[in-house]
Amino acid sequence: MQNDRDPEQLLDHATYLQDELTALKLVIPSVPHSEKPLGQDSIIEMIMMIDHAQTTYYKPLIDRIFSEANPAINGDDDFQATFKPLSESDEPDPDEVIDAVITNRSTLLELLERLPEKEWGRTAQRNGEETTIAELVNEMVEFERRKFKEIAERVLLIDDSRSAPKPPQS
Numbered sequence: 217m218q219n220d221r222d223p224e225q226l227l228d229h230a231t232y233l234q235d236e237l238t239a240l241k242l243v244i245p246s247v248p249h250s251e252k253p254l255g256q257d258s259i260i261e262m263i264m265m266i267d268h269a270q271t272t273y274y275k276p277l278i279d280r281i282f283s284e285a286n287p288a289i290n291g292d293d294d295f296q297a298t299f300k301p302l303s304e305s306d307e308p309d310p311d312e313v314i315d316a317v318i319t320n321r322s323t324l325l326e327l328l329e330r331l332p333e334k335e336w337g338r339t340a341q342r343n344g345e346e347t348t349i350a351e352l353v354n355e356m357v358e359f360e361r362r363k364f365k366e367i368a369e370r371v372l373l374i375d376d377s378r379s380a381p382k383p384p385q386s
Contacts, residue, residue, distance in 0.1 A: 221336075221348070221350040221351065221354060222350075223328075223331070223333050223336045223350060226328075226336075226350060226353045226354060226357065227325070227328055227329065229357040230321070230324070230325060230328065230353060230356070230357055231325060233266070233317075233321055233357075233360055233364075234318050234321055234322070236364055237263075237314050237317055237318050237321075238318070240263070240314060240367070241310075241311060241314050243371060244259065244260075244310045244311075244314070245310070247259065247370075247371055247374050248374065249310050250302070250306075250307060253370075257301065258302065259367055259370055259371070260302070260308060260310055260313055261301055261302055262363050262366055262367050263310075263313055263314060263317060263363075263367070264299075264302075264308075264313060264317075265296070265299050265363060266317060266359075266360050266363050266364075267313075267316060267317040267320055268295060268298075268299045269295045269296075269356065269359055269360075270317070270320055270321065270324060270356065271320050272295055272298065273295035274324075274352055274353070274355075274356040275320075275323075275324050275327075277289060277340070277342070277352055278324075278327065278328075278349055278352055278353070279327075280340065281338050281339070281340045281348075281349050281352075282327075282331070282335065282338065282349065284340075286339070286340070286341070287340045287341070288340065288341045289340050289341065289342045289343070290341075290342075290343055290344075328353065331349070335349065336348065336349050336350040336353075337349070337350065
């Protein structure tokens with residue numbers, strides 16, 4: 217049985233994001249993707265958060281671990297705190313957002329696919345604790361799974377509310 221730090225399995229999981237995004241491109245035009253129910257993030261913001269995590273946090277950390285000998289990574293590692301939600305007037309094109317995430321993921325996958333298996337175990341000190349490239353990729357994939365679960369639940373709620381029978385009009 218493979219574990220959650222196996223490079224081949226991690227690559228499969230990281231690649232799966234692109235499949236999820238491609239499927240989401242088919243659904244997103246039919247859902248209110250910019251709507252923020254009860255102050256929650258919109259669907260488009262959740263997608264943008266995945267990209268933000270990937271491009272501003274995980275990929276730079278992986279680059280540092282790969283390029284530096286024994287890097288020490290300290291400081292604020294809360295990428296969620298640095299994410300800027302959309303304002304009321306922002307209305308990004310969902311296809312453009314999704315395409316950007318797919319492009320950024322392709323860049324990350326190219327880097328990871330070139331890593332020899334032994335390099336996945338390279339370590340860095342992150343806020344005083346040792347972490348590996350494999351652990352970072354696993355953490356990123358788990359974060360993305362949670363976000364996609366939230367997106368799927370939101371889409372299902374929208375579909376359910378649309379298919380609910382309407383009360384008779386008097």
